[in-house]
Amino acid sequence: xxxxxxxxxxxxxxxxxxxxxxxxxxxxxxxxxxxxxxxxxxxxxxxxxxxxxxxxxxxxxxxxxxxxxxxxxxxxxxxxxxxxxxxxxxxxxxxxxxxxxxxxxxxxxxxxxxxxxxxxxxxxxxxxxxxxxxxxxxxxxxxxxxxxxxxxxxxxxxxxxxxxxxxxxxxxxxxxxxxxxxxxxxxxxxxxxxxxxxxxxxxxxxxxxxxxxxxxxxxxxxxxxxxxxxxxxxxxxxxxxxxxxxxxxxxxxxxxxxxxxxxxxxxxxxxxxxxxxxxxxxxxxxxxxxxxxxxxxxxxxxxxxxxxxxxxxxxxxxxxxxxxxxxxxxxxxxxxxxxxxxxxxxxxxxxxxxxxxx
Numbered sequence: 044x045x046x047x048x049x050x051x052x053x054x055x056x057x058x059x060x061x062x063x064x065x066x067x068x069x070x071x072x073x074x075x076x077x078x079x080x081x082x083x084x085x086x087x088x089x090x091x092x093x094x095x096x097x098x099x100x101x102x103x104x105x106x107x108x109x110x111x112x113x114x115x116x117x118x119x120x121x122x123x124x125x126x127x128x129x130x131x132x133x134x135x136x137x138x139x140x141x142x143x144x145x146x147x148x149x150x151x152x153x154x155x156x157x158x159x160x161x162x163x164x165x166x167x168x169x170x171x172x173x174x175x176x177x178x179x180x181x182x183x184x185x186x187x188x189x190x191x192x193x194x195x196x197x198x199x200x201x202x203x204x205x206x207x208x209x210x211x212x213x214x215x216x217x218x219x220x221x222x223x224x225x226x227x228x229x230x231x232x233x234x235x236x237x238x239x240x241x242x243x244x245x246x247x248x249x250x251x252x253x254x255x256x257x258x259x260x261x262x263x264x265x266x267x268x269x270x271x272x273x274x275x276x277x278x279x280x281x282x283x284x285x286x287x288x289x290x291x292x293x294x295x296x297x298x299x300x301x302x303x304x305x306x307x308x309x310x311x312x313x314x315x316x317x318x319x320x321x322x323x324x325x326x327x328x329x330x331x332x333x334x335x336x337x338x339x340x341x342x343x344x345x346x347x348x349x350x351x352x353x354x355x356x357x358x359x360x361x362x363x364x365x366x367x368x369x370x371x372x373x374x375x376x377x378x379x380x381x382x383x384x385x386x387x388x389x390x391x392x393x394x395x396x397x398x399x400x401x
């Protein structure tokens with residue numbers, strides 16, 4: 044049994060609970076423990092993951108079995124079901140629902156008779172950067188984890204052929220079960236019949252050195268009773284039409300730091316005397332501007348000086364920009380005659396973004 048499979052299963056299980064109950068908490072699981080038991084009985088078979096697709100589970104454990112809070116108790120439920128009527132519930136039982144769907148659908152994740160007045164499919168690519176930068180603003184290592192989310196509202200049973208502009212994302216990736224593994228083309232083409240609604244199409248990982256849109260050059264020194272801090276932040280690669288948003292940096296000072304007196308050319312600086320965390324919140328990054336955070340660091344008296352300077356943690360987000368320049372060259376649809384609306388957007392955000400100060 045692979046260890047990572049256990050974590051992947053738990054992540055999928057949380058996603059399933061959120062699909063059924065909108066949220067996950069101890070109280071919610073207690074209130075709907077009968078449904079939780081049915082879900083657990085389906086998602087695992089003989090100790091191994093079995094059915095983890097939301098659409099397939101809804102065929103086996105329909106959401107119509109979620110009763111109001113006053114019917115949560117088994118005793119009250121057994122005493123009241125004979126006198127209650129549920130006009131909104133279907134008359135068919137679970138076996139009839141599953142049999143009907145299985146006979147008419149060649150896939151377990153999509154029903155056959157789906158109809159929309161407006162047919163559209165939207166792709167949302169989110170790239171997360173894990174990066175380590177030195178005190179001169181140079182990238183030492185970086186890794187990109189990209190997720191392609193899809194929102195499908197297509198009628199019938201369409202088969203899609205998606206072609207990317209790069210084959211690198213298909214070298215190390217995890218795929219949704221709807222993607223046909225046998226038809227994956229090394230020339231960056233995938234074929235799939237999409238589930239209805241929102242789902243994660245694939246996730247890819249690239250271990251390459253990429254140009255980070257911003258740089259950070261920290262300088263931190265300690266002296267007897269007082270130290271100095273000076274941080275320069277600027278744009279390394281100009282993005283003429285893109286805006287860098289939600290920019291902030293966190294400086295975890297050692298416990299011997301009692302207080303700080305810092306000023307900045309833009310943004311807000313907050314220092315927590317309990318956790319010793321200093322947060323420099325910039326927000327939207329100005330174009331063609333170098334920002335500065337500088338000031339004094341006050342140390343406790345009678346204690347040794349820190350032997351190392353802290354490692355900063357950074358954050359930023361850019362909408363409409365891809366660090367890997369991923370794009371969809373072509374999206375073709377077969378087995379249906381209509382032409383759907385196709386949408387594609389990208390964004391970049393930081394994951395574990397660290398900057399060394401020495």
